[in-house]
Amino acid sequence: MRIGARYWVLLCLLLFAAPAPAAVRAWLEPDHISLGQTAMLKVETDDANARPDFSGLEQNFELRGQSSGTHISIVNGRRTLRILYSIALVALEPGVITIPSLRVGNETTEPLQLTVVPAAPGSALNGDDIFIETDIGTSTPYVQQAVSYTVRLFYALPLIDGSIETGTPEHASLQQVGADRRSTRDIGGRRYNVFERDLMLVPEQSGQLELPAARFRGHAQSTDMNAFFGGAREVNAVAKRVRLDVRPRPPTAPAPWLPATALTLARNAIPDDVRAGEPLMVELTLTADGATSAQLPALEMPAIPGAQVFPEQPQSKDSVAAGQPVATLTRRFAIVPSREGVLKIPEIRVAYWNTRDDKADAARLEPIELSVQPGSLLPPVPIAPSASSAASSGSAPTAVATAPLAVDTVAARNWQLLSALLGLALLLALAWGWRRGAAPPSPLPTVAANANQAPSNAALRSALARSDLGDIAAALRASMAPAASNLGELRAQLGDGAQIKAVDELERVLWAPGVTASDRHALLAQLRTAFKEGVRAARRPVPASTHGLPPLYPRR
Helix, strand or coil: CHHHHHHHHHHHHHHHHCCCCCCEEEEEECCEEECCCCEEEEEEECCCCCCCCCHHHHHCEEEEEEEEEEEEEEECCEEEEEEEEEEEEEECCCEEEEECCCEECCEECCCEEEEEECCCCCCCCCCCCEEEEEEECCCCCECCCCEEEEEEEEECCCEEEEEEECCCCCCEEEEECCCCEEEEEEECCEEEEEEEEEEEEEECCCEEEEECCCEEEEEEECCCCCCHHHCEEEEEEECCCEEEEEECCCCCCCCCCCEECEEEEEECCCCCCEECCCCEEEEEEEEEECCCHHHCCCCCCCCCCCEEEEECCCEEEEEEECCEEEEEEEEEEEEEECCCEEEEECCEEEEEEECCCCEEEEEEECCEEEEEECCCCCCCCCCCCCHHHHHHHCCCCHHHHHHHHHHHHHHHHHHHHHHHHHHHHHHHHHHHHHHHCCCCCCCCCEEECCCCCCCCCHHHHHHHHHCCHHHHHHHHHHCCCCCCCCHHHHHHHECCHHHHHHHHHHHHHHHCCCCCHHHHHHHHHHHHHHCCCCCCECEEECCCCCCCCCCCCCCC
16 A cells, blocks of 8 residues: 555656646748748737737738637636637748747747748749739830839639739839729630739839839639638739849930930911910920820920910820820910011920930921911001101091090990999998898817828728738728827727727727637628728817907907
């Protein structure tokens, strides 16, 4: 009995001396991906009051969503609680990336390593279901030359959602031109859907320029028949990198610097009936192939002897033709001749650098001469006859000069009558205002809580389409101006009850334990309904100034 008792005591001591399982741990699924793919970082802890801080990962990753779940188990009457936090990571650059230790309450996780290999561009020759191709107008542009850049997405599988990311290179601007286009194309006996987007690239300095590879990230209908309603799977595609050799401005280029493939200058048809004192409308149109409207110089009309020139505001637009940008600038001028005779409109010239022929060039309009007739709206100016002609004709010179005076007298009387009527109307208005008294004070005006409007709702619409709750939360915070730092700050700026409830539910689902898939689907429907028309910010009253002038008509 003594040996048996000692055996059981020793066994209990060994059990109690066994190391306890780790309170917090982290791992990656998977730990080897291609650039553009997603890796899931998972952190498990038994501390219900501790949450991991993922903010330190933003330097190397794009954080695309967070979720959490709780697992409770009871073994031999002992209750165990485990909380699992997950976040999707998209690496910004290829390589072996170290994920540092994460603090969770009083514990820290072990460092992890994620291997990210460069993504290989796909093609129809490889039989890929989805791939991206790009076209660049020229690989050797001049500095500040507008270059067309087209991105085409080919896909032979049903896409559920997704977005194309082109990125903005350093020392250059990149913007979309025109609307996206959709078509179909047969390649190697296989039918592909084609999504095309035209962009315009403008290098800002000479030298080597590398464009970020265009990428597509989205979800496609799963081909697994065992999946629930077909399911969805993540799909990615990446294009080849584009490198440019940007040339500096040539020393013989005209100023201001305007690189363009071609430049044309047109003038509207000039009517034959030109009269003194009447405006002549001249419209000039400058069209530049391979340039943007922001690069075009101002259209000016040179000084015209014997006439006054009144310019209108210019009108400009950008478009794409034959795969390259086209800018158009239109301006109208009212030219009023001051006397009859010959009116000379001088030559109009706009200099530019012809990138097609690689030389200095100019668009010109030849000078024109117009015959100006006496104005029909102006009374003729009397000319006193000479003494010899008056004596020979026997007519009195004073009779010719009195005709215009009679017309002026009638016009003066009409103006006097009109002035008297206006004065009487003003007196009646003053008397009515004095009897009515001052109007009651109007309520305080209101303005939006955010004086600066959000840049765009495009990011929010894209996030709602992708169904990623983390992306939706980030897009909602960024939709305010300035951007909200958290969902609580966003909620305080909202003025719509449905949107406030949706944000509260979003915050709960992101972090509350025990959230099911049905809860997420219901939340997505609620968010899409509440933010269908964008974010509606609260409105706050603007206090009236205490230094205003007293009312014009005091209340009696």
